Amino acid sequence: MYPHERSLVKQLSDKPFSLIGVNSDKDVNEIREVSRAKNISWRSFWNGPEGTGGAISRAWRVRGWPTIYVLDKDGVIRFKNVRGAAMDEAVASLLAEMGHEVKITHEDHDAE
């Protein structure tokens, strides 16, 4: 996941787009280090010391990890659990609604 998401974030850095995580690791210090080491540049909420049992994922009834929601500019849920190329398409379609035509491509080694 990381390379695809990294690539997406990088390509859309000048577009009205954000990738927001909800991280479910129990140890926040450890995941902070891991994020730095793995070059995870996007911002995440921390789900708390209960890990996957934390308050945010409970409120969102998350059952599987990862779970993906794609929201439009008004905060409306438009897509769920899209991965890879489907995620790219979803994001591109919502940016197009805002007048930003983007073509998302990934280097082979990025898109795994």
Next chain:
Amino acid sequence: MTQELTPKIELHRVGWPPRHRPVSRWSISRWQITLATLFVICCGVTAPSWSQEARTWTNASGKFSVEATIKELKRDSVVLILADGTERTVALDQLSEADRRYAADYRKTMLAENAAKKKAAAESKQRGEDLKDELQSILDSFNQREEQLKQSGTDAAQIRNARQPLVQETSQQLLKLVEAVPQSEVARDVYIWVVRNGAQGTEAATAIEALVQHFADSPEILPFIGLIARDLAMLEKLQSKAKDKAVKGVATFMLARQLSSADNPALEERVLKLLNEVISKYADVSDSARRPLGPQAERLLFAVENLSIGKVAPDIIGSDLDGVAFKLSDYRGKVVVLDFWGDW
């Protein structure tokens, strides 16, 4: 329907043409059809068909007629469904002689049919009792052969594999045994045995269908609703037929969950209705894992109302990995991919 005293008022009330209405060309041709139909009824057909075929009903004076199917025959009146789908209740003594005779035949046939049904059910149950010995001998044979398998087998997977054909074979025998008495208690035990022992294919489908058909209101089927739920049509049938509170509650919740999983906005209204029914009537019913349905239904209701496609995402107010507070709604105006992730 209460009886009216004057025929004129009654006819008007049930929607037949009032007497002052001019006779149109349409009614003349209908009148001819009526005559033809009356002829057939009086002289030809010995056993009228009680299927939902329309026939022409005529009033006592012979002046007015309407094409309709019979819906229900009451003591003094008949409920008709007209061609346009509306219902009309007509007092029997308002009808032509032929219609009254038709109604009398209808009543006789229905009574006979009901009596036959009751008799068949009683016999079915009775014969079920008679089958108990045979059932036991089939099960004894199964248990014996299963025991042999367990002793000769070397590992669990091998035993499981060898057991499956035995289950299928036994299921076939059992289903055949109760084929003629599907409503008997013995049949119910057979269906449950077949499902519980993991029969597959036709045998499983036959047992599940029979459970839904004949035992929708038996609490005994509660542990198998999950299996029934794999087939949405079966689940819907069970949900509509069940009278037992626990069965009805669990089936209603499972149906809501199944329908909500598609995230289809067209189904949302129905899902919400089912969930509200669970919350208001079956909150204290527990599922097969002994979890009460109420809280589960409320969580699902929240998800359907807030986490479905097309809904404004609930806000998240929290802190990032550096402890800095922020909100999801800070990102309004941007396309957001919200990714629930972990590095564990």
